[in-house]
Structures are given as C-alpha cells and as structure tokens.
Ligand SMILES: Nc1ncnc2c1ncn2[C@@H]1O[C@H](COP(=O)(O)OP(=O)(O)OP(=O)(O)O)[C@@H](O)[C@H]1O
C-alpha cells in the first residue's frame with residue numbers, strides 16, 4: 001500500500017468517529033497548546049530582557065566600593081574605602097582594552113522648571129559617561145572633560161525629564177533648579193527606554209565636580225567618584241579585562257593577597273549568565289511538563305487505538321484475506337495514530353498561538369513564538385503517534401486472519 | 409509462479425495426504441485426516457458434508473489462510489508450506505478470490521471502493537484500478553450501484569459486490585464458503601447462476617454448501633465426512649439419484 005492510500009484509509013477511519021477522535025487527542029491538544037503558550041510568554045519575557053540588557057551595554061563593567069557576596073549582591077559597604085579619581089586614573093592608564101572610564105555619583109533630586117516640578121535621579125558623572133553608556137543626544141551638547149571637573153552648573157537631561165518639564169518645547173538654554181540650585185540645560189539625551197523595570201530616561205547628568213560640591217551631601221574624600229563605569233573594547237575578552245582590572249585595583253587599593261576585594265565588579269554578561277541558567281531550569285520544567293502531558297496524551301491514543309483494533313478485527317481479517325500483508329496493516333494503524341496525534345498537535349498549536357496572541361493583547365505582555373518550538377511540537381506529536389500507536393498497530397498486524405474473520 | 413499458473417496441465421489445487429489438527433489443551437482435534445485430490449482449471453467443485461466435517465478447514469487451506477499440519481498442498485503449482493506470512497498474503501491477493509457467507513464488505517464504503525480494495529494491496533500496482541473495479545461491477549450486474557454503500561444494497565447485491573471484489577485481481581480460482589447461506593432461495597439462484605456464468609467463461613470455482621440443490625449447480629461434488637473425502641463424483645445425475 002502506498003503512503004497516499006494509508007493516509008486516505010486513515011482519514012476515512014478517523015472521520016467515521018470525529019467526536020471520538022477529537023476527545024482522544026484532547027491530551028495532546030492541551031499538552032501542545034499549553035507548551036506553546038508557556039514558551040511564548042517565557043520567550044517574550046526573555047527577549048525583552050535581552051533587549052534591555054543590550055541597551056544597557058554588554059561590554060560594560062561597573063565597579064562599586066565594598067565587597068560582593070556570592071549571590072551577586074553588595075555587602076560590607078561601610079568599611080570599604082570609597083572609589084576615587086586615582087582608582088579611575090589607574091584603570092584608564094593600566095588596564096588594556098578599556099575604551100572609556102567614567103565616575104558616577106547618584107542622588108535623587110527635585111527639579112523645578114518654571115511652575116513644573118519633577119523628582120528624578122541626578123547623576124554626577126565624568127564627560128566620558130556619554131561614551132561609556134553609548135548615549136547620543138537629541139538636542140544641544142554634552143559637557144566636556146574640562147567642564148566635568150569644573151563646578152559649572154550645567155545639566156544634560158534625559159528624554160523623560162524633558163517631556164515632563166517642558167512638554168514639546170526645546171529646553172536647551174533654559175535654567176532649572178535642582179534641589180534649589182540653578183542649572184543651565186545644555187543638552188537633551190535621546191530616549192533609551194526601559195531597562196530592568198526602570199526608566200533609563202528619567203535622569204539628569206551634571207558634572208561630577210559640581211555634583212560633589214552641590215548635590216551629593218557628605219563626600220568621604222574630596223575626589224570620591226561613587227561608582228566607576230568602564231566600557232571595554234569589543235575586541236577584548238570582557239572576562240580578561242575584568243581580571244586585569246581587578247588585579248590593578250587590588251594593587252592600588254592595597255588589598256592583601258589573601259584578603260577579599262574591597263570593591264566589586266559587575267558585568268552584564270554575569271547577569272546574562274545567571275539569567276540563562278534560570279531560563280534553562282525553566283525550559284527544563286517546561287519540557288518535563290510537556291513530556292508528561294504528551295505521555296498522558298499518548299496513553300489515550302494507545303487506548304483508543306487498541307479499542308479500534310478490537311472493533312475492527314473483522315475488517316483486519318478481511319483485509320488480510322484479500323492480500324494485506326502484516327506491514328500493510330501495521331502501516332494502516334500507525335498512520336491512523338500519527339495522523340490523530342498530528343491533528344491534535346495542530347489544533348493545540350493553533351489554540352496555543354491564539355491564546356498567546358490574546359494574552360499579549362490583554363495583559364500587554366510581550367510574547368514570542370520561536371519557529372523552533374513549533375517544529376518541536378509537530379515533531380513531538382508525530383513521535384507520540386509512532387510510539388504509542390506501535391503496540392496496537394503491531395497487534396493488528398499479527399492477528400490470525402481466520403480468527404479475525406470469525407471474530408464477532 | 410505465474411508461468412506455472414499459465415500452464416494448463418498444472419492443477420490449480422493439488423492436495424496430497426493433507427491433515428490438519430488443532431490442539432485444544434490436552435486433546436487434539438483432527439479436522440482433516442489425510443485428504444488427497446486435484447482440481448483443474450475450469451472446474452466447478454461443490455464441497456458438501458455435515459457440520460464440523462472439516463469443509464471450512466479445507467477451504468481455508470486452499471485459500472492460503474492456513475497451512476496444513478502435514479501433507480502437501482500446491483496452489484497453482486506452488487507448495488504453500490514453503491511460503492512465509494507475507495508470501496501467503498501475496499498468493500491470496502493475486503491467485504485467490506474469496507467469497508464469504510457474511511459478504512464481509514467494508515461498511516460505509518462504496519461498492520466501487522470495496523471492489524478496489526484488493527488492488528490496493530496488489531504488487532505491482534495495476535495502472536487503472538478504478539477501471540478494473542468498474543468492469544467487474546458491471547460483470548456482476550451492478551453497473552448502476554457503484555456508489556452505493558453496503559447498507560443501501562440487498563443481500564444478493566452485497567454478495568455480488570463481494571464476488572466482483574473476488575474477481576477484480578484476475579484470480580486463478582474463486583473460493584466460496586457457503587456463499588448462499590445468508591440468502592433466500594431466489595437470490596441464491598441468482599448468485600449460483602453468476603458462478604455458473606463465470607465458470608462457463610473459464611473461471612475455476614470451489615464452493616462449500618450444505619444443500620444438495622445448491623451443490624447440483626456445480627460440475628463435481630466432493631463429500632467430506634470426519635475430515636476425510638468419502639465421495640468424489642460428477643454432479644451429473646445427482647438430483648435424480650437422491651430423489652430415488
Ligand atoms: N481454530 C480451531 N481450533 C480448534 N478446533 C477447530 C478450529 N477450527 C475448526 N476446528 C474444529 O475442526 C473441525 C472442523 O471444523 P470446520 O469449521 O472445518 O467444519 P465445517 O465442515 O466447516 O462445519 P460447518 O458446516 O458447521 O461450517 C470441527 O470439529 C471444529 O470444531
């Protein structure tokens with residue numbers, strides 16, 4: 001018998017009992033459907049996070065004073081000496097592969113422009129921050145290195161601040177009050193969007209020296225820089241640069257050979273790594289949930305196929321009597337099981353995609369259905385058909401034609 | 409195999425010391441106890457005998473559905489003991505046409521598709537199965553019922569479809585186990601006349617029956633009792649003799 005005839009025969013047999021066929025494949029429908037939905041939501045979330053991390057910069061290192069515990073959180077803050085301009089200079093001069101280095105001190109501040117006011121984050125930063133963060137301007141200019149180490153009261157504002165305080169009008173040249181200190185706006189940054197649940201554009205940058213003297217309150221040493229942000233050359237291996245940088249800092253900050261670092265270096269690759277580890281666990285969970293539902297679905301298929309073989313014993317006997325070989329009968333029932341599973345898989349797939357689309361539009365969640373998962377779903381359904389259809393099909397093919405013909 | 413079949417001198421069926429026993433627990437049931445006969449091309453043979461005498465057992469073996477316990481059975485010159493399961497299926501497909509008492513048509517399947525069924529298992533595949541099936545349905549007088557499903561056909565019509573199905577692959581012989589057992593006498597006669605017509609065109613027919621007047625339509629009669637052939641005679645004069 002040819003494949004086409006197998007398919008035709010199977011279609012006829014399945015159409016005889018549409019309701020039963022659909023009920024039989026319910027396990028597979030639900031299994032495939034839920035896997036598609038879960039992976040669509042998971043895939044959407046992880047793609048969003050990836051995009052956010054990309055927007056933060058994957059070739060960027062951030063150095064904090066204090067040590068870091070195993071979980072990646074900062075601890076032992078108070079005792080550690082602050083990071084200073086000297087540390088910053090040492091990194092710039094002695095570490096290979098560093099493109100730009102910037103100090104950065106954060107504080108929150110109330111900004112008043114005319115009658116509007118807005119609470120945002122003030123970042124005192126070196127001029128190089130623009131390079132480190134890879135952040136173009138939409139209007140005006142950024143302050144230069146000389147201005148950064150002056151005490152000039154100039155500010156570059158983020159897109160959100162610009163929108164909240166000025167609406168559509170051009171803020172460049174206007175004066176705002178930051179914690180009651182007047183600053184002249186010299187530039188507006190392009191929008192970067194959300195990252196890690198935070199609006200990156202809700203920020204204003206002022207020269208580091210100005211921030212130290214006017215906005216940061218108590219400064220422990222005159223040249224304290226808060227954190228240091230380092231942009232690493234794309235050509236260099238991030239981990240190598242990081243190791244080099246840690247060595248230089250330990251030396252400069254006189255950390256004893258067996259003592260813990262009194263600073264912490266964080267990079268987004270690490271975050272990515274922990275994240276992909278969680279994702280692996282998640283996909284493992286997803287895969288086992290899928291496997292279980294497919295096995296349950298498969299048992300349903302096997303059950304109904306065994307019933308079908310018994311019901312159609314006479315038909316099998318007749319087919320054998322007129323010349324069907326064992327392989328023909330095996331093929332016929334196997335095709336039926338596979339077709340049943342594939343139909344279930346396709347219904348599940350359609351349902352899963354539909355639910356994902358609805359979920360994404362109702363909850364505004366990003367969803368992403370990878371072509372890979374669709375292929376896997378189809379392939380897995382077919383495999384379930386073969387695996388769980390085999391026993392009933394083989395039983396059918398090994399029937400004795402005479403006994404099968406006599407079966408009541 | 410086909411060359412042997414084309415040779416008129418080779419019997420279509422040649423049985424020598426055929427036995428068949430079934431093991432039922434401790435006890436052995438001897439359904440056939442040494443049967444020898446030959447059936448040649450163009451014969452119309454009726455097999456008669458009381459219930460349980462081994463007629464169906466014999467037919468199943470001639471039909472390559474079963475193999476003998478001992479003895480030799482050649483169908484179209486081929487010793488069926490030398491064939492494996494798939495080869496037996498092949499032999500059933502291209503050499504034998506079965507007609508059953510219960511018709512055994514596929515339900516909810518048109519007459520045409522029922523008749524085509526053996527061709528889907530044929531090797532090599534015929535070029536135009538549809539035309540072959542149509543031709544056979546016309547031959548049994550059902551040219552206008554091709555798209556009917558069995559539930560829309562009378563018993564006699566269903567048996568004609570079954571006969572068309574048996575004929576579709578140009579078999580060397582037709583085997584019919586009580587083909588009229590489920591039909592009334594008028595319809596039985598139609599079916600028997602159909603067999604006679606086929607036989608007149610050269611087809612070898614072997615038919616099992618309980619009834620003497622059914623057997624009287626054949627040309628040769630084999631009487632079976634307790635797994636043995638007790639009489640082998642021409643049908644000519646049969647009815648007159650039994651009447652006396
Ligand atoms: N599969 C089997 N297992 C055991 N015994 C069997 C089997 N098939 C047939 N027999 C026995 O073999 C003997 C012959 O049976 P068979 O069916 O050939 O009789 P029959 O002549 O066709 O009878 P009927 O006219 O009632 O159809 C019977 O005694 C039957 O019980």
Ligand SMILES: [Mg+2]
Nearest residue numbers: 463464465585
């Ligand atoms: Mg019988």
